[in-house]
Amino acid sequence: MRDSDVPAVAALNAAAAPAVNPMPEEDLRALFAMTDVALVATDRDRRLQAFVLSLAPGQPYGSENYRWFEARGRRHQYIDRIVVAPTAKGTGVGRALYESVFERARERGASEVTTEIQLEPPNPNSLAFHESLGFQRVAEQWTRGDTVRVALLSRVVY
Numbered sequence: 001m002r003d004s005d006v007p008a009v010a011a012l013n014a015a016a017a018p019a020v021n022p023m024p025e026e027d028l029r030a031l032f033a034m035t036d037v038a039l040v041a042t043d044r045d046r047r048l049q050a051f052v053l054s055l056a057p058g059q060p061y062g063s064e065n066y067r068w069f070e071a072r073g074r075r076h077q078y079i080d081r082i083v084v085a086p087t088a089k090g091t092g093v094g095r096a097l098y099e100s101v102f103e104r105a106r107e108r109g110a111s112e113v114t115t116e117i118q119l120e121p122p123n124p125n126s127l128a129f130h131e132s133l134g135f136q137r138v139a140e141q142w143t144r145g146d147t148v149r150v151a152l153l154s155r156v157v158y
Contacts, residue, residue, distance in 0.1 A: 036054065049088040076110055
């Protein structure tokens, strides 16, 4: 991912709401600056099809979910967001992006990859996808002023 990709990433992120929390472009730029895995996937015409943003521990990121995992004191690789365009679902691009994050976690010596998915409003497709990758629910919490309930997920790094 390059800085010039941020507007397209912001548009794809916005189109995925409410399954993914909305984030203004300037906040996405700030998040991008904190990531150690920031990847995009494009089609042959270079149109954005998917992206992933992932952070190592110790970042000054204010996300309630990231902070929850940080407070556990484990060496983790946190996936803040991944979005796959509807036209690219089922192609394996999401799984490939996750594999890149798993590889980075192994390189860093992390013991787990962490993320969250929304339970309210529900996102059953995301839950099924994460379970197929071996993620397990470790907790739940209400976020964004008690308007969104999330499942906090972890996958051991092999």
